[in-house]
Amino acid sequence: MSWVARKANIQGDVWPGLPKRFQTFLFFKIRKPDEFKTRLRSFVDEHITTAQEACDMKNQILAAKTKAKDSGVPAKILPLPGVNIAFASTGLAALGKFTFNEAAVKKDRNLSKIFKKNQLRGGLFGKGMYDDLVGEGWDEPKELRSQFKPSAGKRLIDGVLMVTASRAEDLRYKVLRVKEHFLKEPGSDDPDTVRYSNDPCLEFPFTSQGRTRPEKGKEHFGFEDGISQPLIEGLDEVAPKDKEPKAVKSGLIFARHDGDPMNQPEWAEDGSFLVIRDLQQLVPEFEKWLEDNKHNAPFAADSDDPKEKLAAYLMGRWRNGTPVDESPHHDKDPNLFRSNNFDFHPVDKHDKCPFAAHIRKMRPRGDLNHDHAVIIRRGISYGDEVTPEEKAAQKSSEEKERGLMFVCYQSDIRNGFNFLTTRWASNHHFPDRKANFVGEHGPGIDAIVGQRLNHHPERSIGLPDGKHPTEARIGLDRWVIPRGGEYFFTPSIKAMKEYLTGPPDYPPELAGP
């Protein structure tokens, strides 16, 4: 398929990303599969934003910004609403397009063939996030929001509709239209007099709201986010700068593209696995820890701004985005604020950027021979700003939760999100083979994403101190609390029109868990 055709087939949040200042996540449960399919068919053409449409939106934003710069009149914010949809394994099963009963299905020759041809591969997708991460001991069930926990053994989320916009009022309008599409009574088509059905084809057990912070571009800890994304061969036309990571094969993000070893069914082509994870951030506690520890890290303590340097060490970027690898001593060069032109060389040392800094753990660049675990991130902040009372108490209030709705795409959850979280972020000894330079305890845990199993060492990170091997090490608290989430598959436009809305592959008793 040509790239032009693919852009019309791929959903726009996967690539190039939907422009979003505001986002509603409408988590849904399918009640009447046949009717849902009928409505989904028309929904795809009427509402889903493709990659091509998202590119057009981005071009409009760029044009408005250029015009504003030339004219000196501030650019108007364009509404640009967008909509994407993705399905959990339970949602595909509700449509008869996924089975949890492999053994029973395989007893029937015909169904067994269908299974081989059509079942999405990837055990973690089938399990769902709860079984994967609670089952493996990473997530603490007590900390998860009830909506993300199975109730009486049943998972509550079949899928998610993600609605985005640049202005709150446009988002509200679009969310209403999306809900109406699935909830209205048949024939009740006029938006002014629409009637909601008492027996709709789906329900929305809960919704989550994301919105960018008033300090645009910055997430709640105050770091500039959304700087580095993998460049995708065939889609991203910009050439990487000399030290920037090379473009990756599109098969790391899209099913059945070059570089995807999963051998997914034909219908999955141009789709991508989506992970949504609610990560609560304890902002006043993070600030307090930085304040309390700013003199415990040798090079930070000696710097002009110890607290900011310590924060930069944990992230691998200063709060304004400047990479520590390019500018270890200060964050004052505007040319470096959004730079991505670094590779951590020489990689046998961490004189500049700690081996275990968040961005070094999550994209090790020169520390690896090749990129093999790569994700596209599309998260958005949620929750209120820190209040003066919380600041004074240096403690988050129970009522004022805030965090990141972490969203990422990959062609294989085990090799993407799961690998990054469990094998890299949470592993004190990754990046590998650094013990000679950081001592026997290894680089340390990712201060932002690292999770600790009971038998793991206490949370700590090794830091530069000018010695060889470095000896400086600092104990870390936990400021990011995983509150749950789910694994989804974002199908292509064609898959929704031609396969998912078609007749079921399995009878309900053989599909369902």
Ligand code: N7H
């Ligand atoms: Fe991270 N943050 O805003 O503080 N992340 N992240 N992340 N993250 C990055 O380069 C953050 C999380 C990655 O290419 C930056 O765009 C926060 C998870 C990857 O150099 C900042 C949370 C996972 C990169 C943050 C969080 C990742 C990255 C630098 C949770 C994967 C790109 C800005 C609350 C499982 C690395 C930028 C590269 C960068 C923040 C979570 C992965 C500032 C607050 C769960 C791959």
